Amino acid sequence: MxxxxxxxxxxxxxxxxxxxxxxxxxxxxxxxxxxxxxxxxxxxxxxxxxxxxxxxxxxxxxxxxxxxxxxxxxxxxxxxxxxxxxxxxxxxxxxxxxxxxxxxxxxxxxxxxxxxxxxxxxxxxxxxxxxxxxxxxxxxxxxxxxxxTGRIRLAGAGLTARERETLLLLAEGASTAQISERLGVAHNTARNHIQRVLEKLGAGSKLEAVAIARREGLID
Structure with a gap:
């Protein structure tokens, strides 16, 4: 050229x-x-x-x-x-x-x-x-x-888009009822989303899930 x-x-x-x-x-x-x-x-x-x-x-x-x-x-x-x-x-x-x-x-x-x-x-x-x-x-x-290259597993890599939304709401301090309302889903569905977020992050509580997510850069 x-x-x-x-x-x-x-x-x-x-x-x-x-x-x-x-x-x-x-x-x-x-x-x-x-x-x-x-x-x-x-x-x-x-x-x-x-x-x-x-x-x-x-x-x-x-x-x-x-x-x-x-x-x-x-x-x-x-x-x-x-x-x-x-x-x-x-x-x-x-x-x-x-x-x-x-x-x-x-x-x-x-x-x-x-x-x-x-x-x-x-x-x-x-x-x-x-x-x-x-x-x-x-x-x-x-x-x-x-x-x-797979030498270190990325925490939360398997989160769906809806689970990421749930995680962001948890980081804002939203309750299960508030998450249900914000996402427009049934209370039991919101609770299931939260449970899957905890499982995928290896967390024992909502607070721990948010702490792990911040540490791993999933949320600011």
Whole structure:
């Protein structure tokens, strides 16, 4: 492939920002929007909006918040990639663990960046994934490889989507009755969901299940 003509600029990295907190989104969008070679083509505040905007804008990179009003960002990676197969999905999170990084990799994501990262680190991660690389911290990468190769079992790997919803509600302190109401299922069904979550996480109580889930990066 021949180089671009002298003086021509490289195409900008088209980035879609998915973040529901206005101040955080504004700060990140403003900072990255002023970065050479990066164009923020849109901002979404939910998974549903992100899927629609990904299909509409066809971004090169989707910078996706881990926790959104309508669900877990990691669980939405597949939907975003179906909307734009060429898009590279980079997760933005408040806390990182090898387990969370493994879930990102298994879902087809290409990196995980802490919200506490400096701007130059975020910018570097965006450029890295746009160029076809991955952006996992070295201390997480070893754990990702161990889990992906089966050397370490990922806790909660067998949770269904409904069981993950149940786990998130447990983390919010919801009772069985509240989970039944929030999920729109019978009380006995909610209780069965909770029991399966406990069994799959190897937990003896709801509190222990939430503690294990936090430790393993299943929830923030």
């Amino acid at each position: 021949s180089p671009p003509p002298a003086g021509s600029a490289s195409p900008s990295i088209r980035l879609l920002l998915v973040e529901d907190h206005d101040m955080v989104a504004e700060a990140i969008g403003l900072a990255l929007g002023q970065t050479d070679g990066v164009e923020v083509v849109g901002r979404s505040a939910s998974i549903a909006a992100a899927v629609a905007d990904t299909a509409r804008f066809k971004p090169d990179v989707v910078l996706l918040d881990r926790r959104l009003p309508d669900g877990d960002g990691i669980s939405a990676i597949g939907r975003l990639m179906a909307a734009a197969p060429e898009a590279r999905v980079l997760i933005l999170t408040g806390e990182a663990s090898a387990s969370a990084a493994t879930r990102v990799a298994e879902a087809g994501g290409v990196g995980l960046v802490l919200k506490s990262s400096a701007l130059h680190e975020l910018e570097a991660a965006v450029r890295q994934v746009a160029e076809g690389g991955v952006a996992f911290a070295p201390e997480l990468l070893a754990g990702v490889l161990d889990r992906l």
